[in-house]
Amino acid sequence: xxxxxxxxxxxxxxxxxxxxxxxxxxxxxxxxxxxxxxxxxxxxxxxxxxxxxxxxxxxxxxxxxxxxxxxxxxxxxxxxxxxxxxxxxxxxxxxxxxxxxxxxxxxxxxxxxxxxxxxxxxxxxxxxxxxx
Amino acid sequence: xxxxxxxxxxxxxxxxxxxxxxxxxxxxxxxxxxxxxxxxxxxxxxxxxxxxxxxxxxxxxxxxxxxxxxxxxxxxxxxxxxxxxxxxxxxxxxxxxxxxxxxxxxxxxxxxxxxxxxxxxxxxxxxxxxxxxxxxx
Numbered sequence: 001x002x003x004x005x006x007x008x009x010x011x012x013x014x015x016x017x018x019x020x021x022x023x024x025x026x027x028x029x030x031x032x033x034x035x036x037x038x039x040x041x042x043x044x045x046x047x048x049x050x051x052x053x054x055x056x057x058x059x060x061x062x063x064x065x066x067x068x069x070x071x072x073x074x075x076x077x078x079x080x081x082x083x084x085x086x087x088x089x090x091x092x093x094x095x096x097x098x099x100x101x102x103x104x105x106x107x108x109x110x111x112x113x114x115x116x117x118x119x120x121x122x123x124x125x126x127x128x129x130x131x132x
Numbered sequence: 133x134x135x136x137x138x139x140x141x142x143x144x145x146x147x148x149x150x151x152x153x154x155x156x157x158x159x160x161x162x163x164x165x166x167x168x169x170x171x172x173x174x175x176x177x178x179x180x181x182x183x184x185x186x187x188x189x190x191x192x193x194x195x196x197x198x199x200x201x202x203x204x205x206x207x208x209x210x211x212x213x214x215x216x217x218x219x220x221x222x223x224x225x226x227x228x229x230x231x232x233x234x235x236x237x238x239x240x241x242x243x244x245x246x247x248x249x250x251x252x253x254x255x256x257x258x259x260x261x262x263x264x265x266x267x268x269x
Contacts, residue, residue: 008140018174090242103220
């Protein structure tokens with residue numbers, strides 16, 4: 001089994017008068033066990049030149065499990081974003097430089113993760129899926 | 133405006149023959165701008181004595197929506213039982229995924245659907261925080 005570690009650090013000296021300094025770390029394991037996840041897509045990139053929504057991960061292609069999804073908007077233009085949908089409902093938008101990491105229940109073909117770029121110029125997202 | 137940074141590191145020496153070593157930092161800014169987010173809930177910790185069903189941790193009615201760059205952090209900080217997962221959901225029975233003990237997530241949020249958690253066991257503990265903009269861009 002593999003050992004995959006995901007660490008998060010959140011810092012702000014001035015968001016409130018109590019400075020923020022949160023660090024946490026997780027080891028990706030199979031659902032309900034201490035056994036590490038065994039599969040990943042690798043860190044990949046997809047470049048588009050249209051605003052057409054596309055399926056990033058097909059829910060029907062993966063079983064249930066403690067899957068984790070990483071997505072990053074690589075743009076450096078503040079106004080450019082990518083909209084993330086799951087089960088055809090909008091989760092949120094990643095603006096330039098933003099990244100996210102979330103668990104994914106690939107329990108049905110309806111639970112696809114879909115992305116829609118905001119621009120029809122060259123636009124790149126980076127992504128990875130860690131799965132059972 | 134506030135300067136808030138979020139850094140992720142993903143590492144593995146053995147998931148593939150090519151070691152994984154990724155670190156990315158982003159400044160949390162308002163949608164489409166270089167201006168920092170201006171609202172924060174603080175980091176909340178809840179220890180639920182009983183299992184929860186669709187407990188709202190981020191209510192859409194309390195936040196600006198649509199053209200926003202809110203971020204939601206949630207962690208399952210339960211220590212006792214590796215099977216005590218929490219389900220991260222959006223309003224309308226949209227299941228995002230499960231966080232097992234020790235897992236965390238950091239997700240963008242449009243502020244259009246409540247973010248909810250469901251737990252399967254009593255004595256599950258979570259931490260969460262919402263970074264948001266007070267007015268949509």
